[in-house]
Amino acid sequence: MNTELTEARKPPPQPYDEQNEDVSPEVPRQSALSFPWVFLLFVAFRWLTLLLLRPGGFIRDWSDFDTFLGFASLSDYGLYPFVHYWLEWPPILPWVAVGAYQLSSQLPAWTDDPRLWFVLTLGSVYVLFEAGNLTLIYLISKRLYRTERRNIPVLRPVWFYALLFVPLYTMLGFFDAVALFFLLLALYLTLREQLVRSAIATGVGFMVKLIPLIFLPVAVRQLWSLAADRRAGLRDGMLYAVSVALAVLALAAPFLLRQPVWLLAMLRSLLGRSSWETIWAVMESYYGFGVVAGNRLDAAESAFAVHATTLPWLLIALLFFALYVIIWVQRADYAQPRNVVALTGFTVTFFLLYSKGYSPQFLIYLLPFIVLLFPNRRGVVYSLLLTVLNVLEQPIYFVLVPDAHQLLLGIVVARWLILGTLTLEFASVIWESTLRRLAPVRRYAPVALSALIGIGLLISLPEAAQSYVQRQLREEPAAPLIGYLSTQQARAQANLLVLSDHALLARFKPYLHDIYTVRVLGGANLPPEAPNRALEGALGEVTQLWFVTQQAGETSVSIPAELGNTLVRYDFVNNYQLLLLARRGGSAPPPLARFANGVDLIGSEVEKGADHSVEVTLYWWAVAPPAQSYTVFTHVLNETGHFIAGHDSFPGNGQTPTHTWRRGHVYADQHTVTLPLNLPYGRYIVVTGMYDYDLRRVQAYQSDGSPYRDSAIPIRELNLP
Structure with missing residues (x-):
């Protein structure tokens, strides 16, 4: 048979359409989900999460909602932010919080958690801006990935962002999603060459939180690049900066006209606060979280630092500024949207490297640029590594093991290395040909960083576990009794520890299981007719054992006959009793x-x-x-x-x-x-x-x-x- 002729007569293969791929010949073709459907799922998921889940989970339910509720409730006394007291944030969100509080107070408080209506009211504002963030990521993605294949890969960054943990966690308790919205809005409007609106968005974002102001040099650099000459670029840049200033001034005017001292106190607090959760903080031997000290009711307050500042901050700021300017003036094609987005991501990352402080929610300002420029495995690795470090920092370190300083040191150093790598990644997008020699570094960086962090975690686990045990023991009401049972003198008397009730097991077993065989005599969990096989097996040939019970007063302890006779009884704080029992013979142990x-x-x-x-x-x-x-x-x-x-x-x-x-x-x-x-x-x-x-x-x-x-x-x- 002439196979070549046969093959030649076959009809040409049909092009593969991944949008309309059939599962089987009987199944009708279906198009992929378009953005409105993704948006609907996203908003529903975010709002239901706000309603039914709490930040911190089983570890600790705490967020900025508690802080905002505290100062918003001062409005019941006629005290309002930046009219009667200062805060470490610009005025817009504090006033939104006051409005949310007054609105939520119209409803009867929920019995199980009086915060419910306030959290839902203010949190719904966060959900609204989070939905705006998803929309802006979609619109920017369309600018970056124009393609004939509908929604691919335009929707890839959208799905990427929607599946990230940090934006969801941030929305559940912090207002950074609002500030991120104005940063992304300013970027999107710049890509559309709507520069006045972009400047207004930057100014409004600054009055929400200061970070959106870092888009100002990005916009000025694009204007300078696209201008016909340097004079025109300087003029356009000045106009943009003036527009930002006017937007800020318009929002600040009510407070400046009434009591400018409160806004000035806020600005002084930003300059005067101490470092936290950064490479600079550990260099200053500070292992705590970000706190702004001072009396908020004192407009002349100047003591904002919580620890001594030992680093030359003016010199550090000048060095970072000079380095950024050197990079900023390098030639690049900023007519390309991808380069403008990359410069914004570079600026955010560079700012985080320099910043005196870092809080886990700050990661939300960086993630959109990772998902927009690296919607692939590299971006997933960077996002997951930064997310893992965030969770290790809060709540693992700050709540569970606050004494494991080496853990925080490792987190801070690892994050600094990742941020440094990301500055290289963003720079390589802008100056790809210039930085081509660094391609091997970029290629292996995700794997190397993953291995480094994994090894660091394995090394730090023993110290972290020990720190957790010691911290819990310090807060344990039975700590003196546990401490005595850990001594050489107590261990010499018996190796079996029997607890009178199952409720005592959680207090004693975690600390003594490697010293004693720990068993339970009874408790509500054991049905009356059920045998206690574990205790029966442990008694065996034991001649002496320690017995622990808890009961108030000086009443005598009832001891089952099978456990033996009392040789000595020690009473401890919180009504704990420790008895040494002898099943055969024995005598009271001599003291030291x-x-x-x-x-x-x-x-x-x-x-x-x-x-x-x-x-x-x-x-x-x-x-x-x-x-x-x-x-x-x-x-x-x-x-x-x-x-x-x-x-x-x-x-x-x-x-x-x-x-x-x-x-x-x-x-x-x-x-x-x-x-x-x-x-x-x-x-x-x-x-x-x-x-x-x-x-x-x-x-x-x-x-x-x-x-x-x-x-x-x-x-x-x-x-x-």
Whole structure:
């Protein structure tokens, strides 16, 4: 058979139409969703999210809605923003918040959450502007991607933005979507050569939040590029700047005419606030979030910083300004919409690199330019990396592990590297031929940054987990009891811990599961007829066990016979009782020391602390409550017994003096011993004891009845520093 002839007679293949692809011959052709349908889905999703979800989820429900509600409620007393007090934001949104509050207060408050109507009223404004942001991204995308294939790839940036987490989270609690709208509007109007309207949008955006003003140099650069000569470019740029200033002045006029001091206080707060959540903040050893200090009711306020400023900010600002000007004057074809969008993205990124402060919601100003210029896998990687860093910063770091400073340092450095890479990406769009040599860097940057952040996360996880555990333990009502059970003295008595009720499991198991076998005696979760297989299996050949219960008063604890007899009982704060039970034989454990004043030292914990210190925790048992207040000394001695450093105070740093102790109760007593900075390396001994008002040490005895030398009990030897 002549296959060539046969193939030649075949009809030519039909062009592939991905818009009207059939699923099967029986299914009629259907066109892709057009923008109005995407817009409808977007608005419905955003508004229903506002109604039914809360920012922070299960971790912490907090947002700027709470802040805005606080100052908006002052209007009930006749106090209004920038008329009677200043704020760190320009006036427009605070006044919108006041209007939303007054409108929402016309409805009865919802019982479960009185904020409901205020959040829905003000939040609906945010939804409106978020819908505007999606529309502007679509319109700008049409300018960038003109194609005969309907809606492709014009809708790709639209879907990309709609699926991002950060814009949704920002809308649920912050007003940055409003400021972003005016930034995008100014850009879109510039692309349409409606420069006066663009300038007005920039000015209005500045009165919402200052960031939209960074579009001013972009517009001026485009005008200068398109002008017939430099004089015309300078004239057009000046006209644009004047139009922006007039728009700002028109909106600020009511406040300037009435009380200009409040607007001036706002401007001073922007210049005087300290750094936060940036590379500059960690260089100044600040690991907190952005806070503006000062009395909002004082128009002459000048103390806005929350930490000392140690960096030469004027020099830093001049260096960044000079670098931006050098890049700004480089020749480029700004008649192309893609280059104007890229210059805007570059300017936003460059500003974030320079900015003294950063808040997670600031990312919303950058993401539209990523989705517009890189609606591909590169853009997805950059967006996801920045989103992950945002979530790690807030709420993971600031809420769950605020002491894990290395985590914040890693987040800040990683974000700075990504922003630096994005400046290169945006610059490569504008000056592609000039920066062609850097193409390999751009090609592998997403993979390298992903690997770097992934490795950093793995390294920081142990510290973050430890920070979380320690933070929760500090806030745990049963912390003294948990601390005692963690001591070597308690662990030596038993390795089984039985809790009287299932409700206690969440308090004790997370901290003690790697030390003890933890079991539950009973609780509401266990049906009366059901056997307790876990406890039965754990008892086995156990001879002694610790038993924990919680009950008010001095009533005796009911112990099931199968658990054994009580050898000793310790009462702790918050009505916790700890009992050592013996199933066969056994005797009460001897204390570390018995004091002549009726106090026993039953446990201790000594650890190296930060900044040349030793952390000591002592557990005192008031067998017979002392009649007077005794001072506890905790000393560090060298191998020859000479004093090196110490800490003397009443127990609990004076909060629990011995004359207030109750019989049978155990008191956790923490001491921090600061060591000399020039301490030579060696073996040192930590000792403790008590003395009275006359500085006479209370005699302390060992378990065999022999006295301790100098009434000082050695509790730990360790190598220092």
